[in-house]
Amino acid sequence: MELLFYAVPGIMIAFLVYAAYLLIRRARRISRIWQHGLTAEARCLRSYTTTSGGGGDTSVHTTLHHVYEFTTRDGRTVRFDEGNGPSTIVEGDFVTVRYLPEFPERATALPPSRGKLAFGTGCGVVFIGMAITFCVVFIAVAHMIFSESEGLMP
Template structure:
């Protein structure tokens, strides 16, 4: 029964890492498609705020800037969306250009097209997830070797 935990838990972690990689790739494809095929509109920043994570003791603090934008689509609908990771220079009341796919205006982005940055960020994220998955595989292999050796030495 204990052996099962040494196989099941890392396997579940690997499955979770695979799902995270899928989400990362899906986000990159969505943003890239919006930059390439999307239409533009002028949006107004309704709200800007920051969130912090980490901190305490010796760990670092990460601050993320969030913006809430509102724009009117070409067919006259008012659309509001929130986006993290935008520039801290955009303040409440500022106007920015947003890009959106007409079929999905709720998934608009105010991030300026930067394919290299998107590829680098996605690549780094995938490498990190791959290293974590490799660690889990090594853990499973080592656990299997230990349990196999223990079974062999048992009378």
Template sequence: MEALFYILPGIFVVVGIFGVVRTLRRSSEISRAWRHGRTAEARCLRSYTTTSGGGGDTSVTTTLHHVYEFTTAEGRAVRFDEPNGPSTVVEGDFVTVYYLPDRPERATAHRPARGKLAAGTGCMLVFFGVFIAFSIIFMVMAHVIFAETDGLLP
């Protein structure tokens, strides 16, 4: 039973670290594409929504996705799916995409907004930091409780 109080928060810490790495990686990719990447005209092939959350007592979150297709400067056709796009873009619209020549499949159709990207990344890092800190504090408190009671809980 005692191992559960170490294993579960440990898994939460690993998930939090994975979230931090993923957030920083995507933020860096978008920033580099805006700063050093190429642009191309892309066509919106499809838009759709996904929902998450259980409903009832919990909130439901809806995310708008767009599927874009463009041709790189080298003539390669690339199709990518991007979440959280503007609701004003519909099927058939043309948009400017930003991409790095070595990874065009990681393109973005978001307009350059460095401040917004930094704020969003910062909020996600704070969220994951609190999540990791809470998990570690929980693990430490469990250790203290088990050390004081010699593993015997009332």
């Protein structure tokens, strides 16, 4: 029974650390593309939305996606899907995309906004840090309760 109070928060901490790693990796990738990437003109081929959440009593989150296609400087045609783009871009619009020559399929049409990226990443990391702190406190409290009750439990 004690193991449950240690294992579940421990597994949650592992997933939260991995989520923080992914969040920071994404921010570094986008920042690198903005700083060192090449630009190309891309065409929006399609836009669509996805929804997540149960509805009813729970909230539903809608994400707007765009599918872009562009030609790299070496002549390769690349198509990529990007979520959370602006709602003002519609099918047929031309936009500037940035990409790294070694990974053109990881291009982004998001305009450079380092402050917004840093703020969003920072908020995400703070939230994850608070969740990790809660798990650590939970484990510490559970440990105190189990160590104090050792002589009382049969």
